[in-house]
Amino acid sequence: MVNTDAILLVQRLRAEAARIGFAATGIAPATDDPLRARRLEQWLADGCHGTMEWMETRLDHRRGPQSLWPAARSVIALGMSYAPAADPLALADHPERARISVYAQGGDYHDTVKKALKGLARWLVAEAPGAEVKVFVDTAPVMEKPLGEAAGIGWQGKHTNLVSRRHGSWLFLGAIYTTLDLPADAPHADRCGSCRACQDACPTQAFPVPYRLDARRCVSYLTIEHKGPIPHDLRAGIGNRIYGCDDCLAACPWNSFAQAASANRAFLPRAELAAPRLADLLTLDDAGFRRLFAGSPIKRIGRDRFVRNCLIAAGNSGDVALFGPVAALVNDPDPVVAEAASWALDRLVSVMPVP
Structure with missing residues (x-):
């Protein structure tokens, strides 16, 4: 049965997310994904994480949202654009200059994205009394990119980063886990094709x-x-x-x-x-x-x-x-x-x- 109230809540949620600065919003179920977990386990077993031991020590929590928080029912995946105005590769032919990744040339995205996530989470709790929420941005064992794909805001490209048809590769990702059972979006299809x-x-x-x-x-x-x-x-x-x-x-x-x-x-x-x-x-x-x-x-x-x-x-x-x-x-x-x-x-x- 279609839950009209939940559908309307999600519509208002998208509008509020856009108002406070998020360029992309999607909803995914909070259930764990066994295939995603197996791929992560193999990647770690092959040592591809290098010295990032923190990825290994909290592997159990990275298996999926409910492995981290069993009460979670839905994930709200969000993206905030940092699309650059200038060519990111412009300094390639200027070896006397230092190249700093586009995302790090401005303010710390952790602060900006987390502040917006908290604001949206407060709004959601006010709109749905009794709902519980947790917010995450790159500092917890959360697989933001696979969740973004599951929520339909983009797909993980061949470079393993999320790609959006509208925002390209320039999205900072965050997530809100909630105990609310929200209608989910369809996962995003892979659009890389034969491109390499x-x-x-x-x-x-x-x-x-x-x-x-x-x-x-x-x-x-x-x-x-x-x-x-x-x-x-x-x-x-x-x-x-x-x-x-x-x-x-x-x-x-x-x-x-x-x-x-x-x-x-x-x-x-x-x-x-x-x-x-x-x-x-x-x-x-x-x-x-x-x-x-x-x-x-x-x-x-x-x-x-x-x-x-x-x-x-x-x-x-x-x-x-x-x-x-x-x-x-x-x-x-x-x-x-x-x-x-x-x-x-x-x-x-x-x-x-x-x-």
Whole structure:
């Protein structure tokens, strides 16, 4: 039997979500998905998560919404657009500049998305007294991308990220779990077809097969999650990317439908992060790093990991003008920074003209 009240509630919910800044809203059942869980188990068993132990330690909760919260009946999957106005790959031919992933050039999305999720959750509880809710944005064992596909707001592309026909690859995802039994949307069909643009664009060949990412080779993982020295055989592929990578996302043809005007203003790039000079970033001490990246998601990786990334980019740059800033870091107190500086120095020396 059709629950007219629930249908009307979902209609109002979509309107409220759009009002507070969400570009996409969908509903999925909260039941666990055994196939999704098996795929996750195999990915972890193969070690594709690298040193992200937190994915393994809470595997049981990642199996599905009800594994995390048995009382859940529905998932409200939400996406907030951060579609860029500028070409994400514009700095590829400017090795003296640092490339920061589009999503990290503005304010921290965790804060913006969570605030909106909480506001929508409060609205839902007021509209449906007695309902219980939990909100999640990238900090809990929640599989946002498969849930987004199940809720019909997009599909997981061959690069494993969610793709929307309307918003392309540029969506921050969040979820509200609720005890309400809401009418679900149909899962989104896969629209990748024979395209392999995202796989071909990857600078470190991080996709062994379509729909499977080996994080150990991914530039985003290496520059953000990985704490130790970056493997030497992957350094050249990193180029001048110092925090994250947009290449597989930017290559997706579906981005031609994404409109920058729909992006949340909180995610607009800060001028000092749109095209920073490597020479300036290499001189940052801890206090300077904290000042520059206050309110940015970049702050969480800390000065040492960040400068390590900048040194890899400096070594790849072929810019001998960076010799001085790099040499100053060879004796850095952090051994990972010092090793990266020595590597970068050797690379720069190799391209210096013979007097």
